[in-house]
Amino acid sequence: MTKSNLARTLREPAELVAEQLAPATALPALDRVAARYAVAITPALLDLIDRSDPDDPIARQFVPTAAELVMQPGENADPIGDHPHSPVPGIVHRYPDRVLFKLVHVCAVYCRFCFRREMVGPGKENALSDDAYHAAIDYIRSHSEIWEVILTGGDPLMLSPRRMSEIMADLAGIDHVKIIRLHTRVPVAEPARISDEMVAALKAEGATTWVALHANHARELTGPARAACARLVDAGIPMVSQSVLLRGVNDNSTALSDLMRAFVECRIKPYYLHHGDLAPGTAHLRTTLAEGQDLMRQLRGRVSGLCQPDYVIDIPGGAGKSPVGPNYVVPMQNTAPDARDADQETRYRIVDYCGDVHLYPPET
Ligand SMILES: *Cc1c(COP(=O)(O)O)cnc(C)c1O
Numbered sequence: 001m002t003k004s005n006l007a008r009t010l011r012e013p014a015e016l017v018a019e020q021l022a023p024a025t026a027l028p029a030l031d032r033v034a035a036r037y038a039v040a041i042t043p044a045l046l047d048l049i050d051r052s053d054p055d056d057p058i059a060r061q062f063v064p065t066a067a068e069l070v071m072q073p074g075e076n077a078d079p080i081g082d083h084p085h086s087p088v089p090g091i092v093h094r095y096p097d098r099v100l101f102k103l104v105h106v107c108a109v110y111c112r113f114c115f116r117r118e119m120v121g122p123g124k125e126n127a128l129s130d131d132a133y134h135a136a137i138d139y140i141r142s143h144s145e146i147w148e149v150i151l152t153g154g155d156p157l158m159l160s161p162r163r164m165s166e167i168m169a170d171l172a173g174i175d176h177v178k179i180i181r182l183h184t185r186v187p188v189a190e191p192a193r194i195s196d197e198m199v200a201a202l203k204a205e206g207a208t209t210w211v212a213l214h215a216n217h218a219r220e221l222t223g224p225a226r227a228a229c230a231r232l233v234d235a236g237i238p239m240v241s242q243s244v245l246l247r248g249v250n251d252n253s254t255a256l257s258d259l260m261r262a263f264v265e266c267r268i269k270p271y272y273l274h275h276g277d278l279a280p281g282t283a284h285l286r287t288t289l290a291e292g293q294d295l296m297r298q299l300r301g302r303v304s305g306l307c308q309p310d311y312v313i314d315i316p317g318g319a320g321k322s323p324v325g326p327n328y329v330v331p332m333q334n335t336a337p338d339a340r341d342a343d344q345e346t347r348y349r350i351v352d353y354c355g356d357v358h359l360y361p362p363e364t
C-alpha cells in the first residue's frame with residue numbers, strides 16, 4: 001500500500017473499488033449495501049488486507065459484498081433481542097447483576113457480520129442525548145443489584161478521553177457499581193486511540209475496569225495493536241477477548257488456535273467465541289453449530305488451557321447467552337442387574353481430547 005492511504009478511513013464503495021478491494025462491476029450492489037449498513041475500513045486494517053488473496057480473512061470481515069443483500073429466514077434486525085430488555089434508551093438489562101450501556105452508535109470499523117448492524121453507523125443517531133445519558137445513569141443508580149456496567153455500542157473507545165473520564169467517574173461514583181467493562185475493537189482498528197490520556201481516563205476511583213477486545217484473526221494483532229493492548233494491561237487493566245466464529249475467516253483449527261495464542265501472548269484471556277448471530281444478510285459468514293463444536297474439540301488438549309474460550313450463542317429473541325461447546329460428559333443409566341442394591345451411583349462417559357471414551361467412576 002502507498003503512504004497516501006495511511007491517514008484515511010475508507011467509507012464509500014467507490015473508494016473500495018479505487019483501492020482494488022472490489023471490482024468496478026460490483027459498485028451498484030455495494031452502493032445498495034452501503035445505503036443500508038455502514039462501511040468503514042481504517043488505515044490499520046486496510047494495511048493488513050492482501051489484495052492478491054481473493055479469500056483474505058481481513059477483507060472478508062470489512063469489505064462489503066452483494067451477499068449482504070440476501071436475507072435468510074430467521075434473520076432479524078434485533079437478532080439477540082435487546083429491545084425487549086431495554087428499560088430506558090441506551091440500557092439493556094437482561095441479567096440481574098449487569099447491564100449493557102450503549103453510549104455511542106459509531107465504530108472505528110464496521111464488521112460485515114455485526115449483530116447490531118441495523119443500529120450502528122454514522123447514519124444512525126450519533127450518541128445518547130444528555131437527557132438520555134442522565135436517565136441511564138439514574139437507572140443504574142436506582143438498581144442496586146447492578147454490579148457491573150458493560151460499555152458497548154457502537155464502540156465506547158470512539159469517545160474522547162475527556163468524555164470517557166467523565167463517564168467513568170459517573171459510573172464509579174455509584175456505590176454498587178464495582179466493575180466497568182468495555183467492549184471494543186479500537187486497539188486493533190485504530191491503535192493510536194489508546195493514548196496515555198485514554199488509558200488514564202479508563203481508570204476510575206471506586207470501580208475496576210476490564211477491557212474486552214474484539215478480534216477474529218491473529219493477523220489483526222499487529223505490532224501497534226499489541227502495543228496498544230500492552231498499554232492497557234501495563235496500566236493494570238485486565239483484558240479478555242471476544243471473537244465471532246466466521247466462515248472463511250477463522251473457521252479452521254489453525255486460524256482459531258493462532259488467534260487464541262495471539263491473545264494469550266498479549267496477556268488477553270480468551271473469553272468468548274460467539275456463534276454468528278442471525279443478523280440480516282450475514283448467512284455467508286456463519287458456520288453451523290456442529291462445525292463450531294468440532295473446532296472447539298480440536299482446540300481442547302492440543303492448545304494450552306489458557307487459549308480456550310467459551311463457545312456461546314445468543315439465543316434469538318433475548319433469552320441471553322448459553323455455552324454451546326461440545327459436551328464431554330454423558331450420564332449413563334446404570335443397567336447392572338444388581339444396580340439397585342449395590343451401586344446406585346450414576347456412571348458417566350467422559351470423552352478425552354483424543355475422542356476416546358472413559359467411564360467415571362472407573363470400573364473396579
Ligand atoms: C452479552 C450480554 C452481557 C454480558 O454477558 P457476560 O456473559 O457477562 O459476558 C450482559 N448483558 C447483555 C444484555 C448481554 O447481551
Ligand code: SF4
Nearest residue numbers: 107110111114154185
Ligand atoms: S465493532 Fe462491534 S458494534 Fe461495531 S460493527 Fe463491529 S461488531 Fe458491530
